[in-house]
Amino acid sequence: MNTKLRSISIAAALAASLGLAGCAAGSAPAGGNAMSGMHGTAGPTASMMPDANADHNQADIMFAQMMVPHHTQAVEMSDIILAKQGIPAEVTTLAGQIKAAQAPEIKTMQGWLETWNQPAGIMGATTMPGHGMGGMVDAGGIDRLKAAQGTDAVRLFLEQMIGHHEGAIDMAQQEIRTGKYPATIELCRDIVTSQQAEIIEMQALLGTL
Numbered sequence: 001m002n003t004k005l006r007s008i009s010i011a012a013a014l015a016a017s018l019g020l021a022g023c024a025a026g027s028a029p030a031g032g033n034a035m036s037g038m039h040g041t042a043g044p045t046a047s048m049m050p051d052a053n054a055d056h057n058q059a060d061i062m063f064a065q066m067m068v069p070h071h072t073q074a075v076e077m078s079d080i081i082l083a084k085q086g087i088p089a090e091v092t093t094l095a096g097q098i099k100a101a102q103a104p105e106i107k108t109m110q111g112w113l114e115t116w117n118q119p120a121g122i123m124g125a126t127t128m129p130g131h132g133m134g135g136m137v138d139a140g141g142i143d144r145l146k147a148a149q150g151t152d153a154v155r156l157f158l159e160q161m162i163g164h165h166e167g168a169i170d171m172a173q174q175e176i177r178t179g180k181y182p183a184t185i186e187l188c189r190d191i192v193t194s195q196q197a198e199i200i201e202m203q204a205l206l207g208t209l
Contacts, residue, residue, distance in 0.1 A: 056181040061118050063175040063184060064109040068120060070134060070171070071102040071109075074164055077137070080145050081157045090205060091154050094198065098161070101194060105187065112184065135167020155209055158202045165195040165202075 078095040081087060110120045137145075137160050148156050172188035179185050 054180075056112075056116060056184070057179065059175060059178040060181040060184050061113070061116060063171060063179060063188070064113050065119065066134065066171060067168070068106055068109050068113075070136065070164075070168055071106045073136060073142075074102050074161070074168075075099050075106070076142070077145060077157065077161060077164070080142075081153065084149065084153055086150055087154060088205075091157070094201060094205070095157070098198065105191075108187070112181070134171055135164040137164065151209055155206065158206050162199055162202050162206075165199050169195055 075098075078099040081095045082092055082099075113120050141160060145153065145156050145160060169192050172191040175188045176185055176192075179188070
């Protein structure tokens with residue numbers, strides 16, 4: 001084979017190989033790549049991928065949506081005991097402390113949810129399904145607290161609020177493990193610390209009845 005024929009053959013071979021490569025690249029699905037096309041599946045879409053720039057995640061949203069009604073009920077229970085006559089000062093002081101701490105936290109969490117374009121709460125404080133879920137008190141328990149007087153009211157309030165705090169601590173610890181938003185995690189650490197201390201105080205008060 002002379003030099004001219006050899007050059008033509010090489011050029012033809014190169015053209016053929018480039019044509020095959022172009023067909024292989026063209027076989028990939030739109031938005032995918034050649035590798036995904038070879039396996040018959042497209043790569044993950046943008047909507048399926050987590051947003052690397054997001055400052056919060058689904059755990060943060062769920063925590064705030066659950067804790068808003070949870071805190072709302074704690075404020076309601078505190079208001080009930082504060083409205084009664086003959087309640088020991090130690091108990092009314094504690095109830096006022098709980099209300100003063102949790103009412104502003106409700107507004108803070110509602111602000112986060114608004115910023116995240118999420119509903120401010122997923123359900124009412126006394127209508128959460130599953131009695132005792134997260135320490136929530138059902139409607140019957142709230143009615144009993146409203147009707148109770150004197151020592152019975154104090155005992156019921158303390159027992160209900162201890163369970164309520166325990167539920168809040170569980171929720172906060174879960175958020176600390178799985179959440180992303182720094183301010184939410186900081187709030188949860190405060191909840192764990194303050195409410196554990198209040199549980200100890202309420203247990204001591206129960207022991208005096």
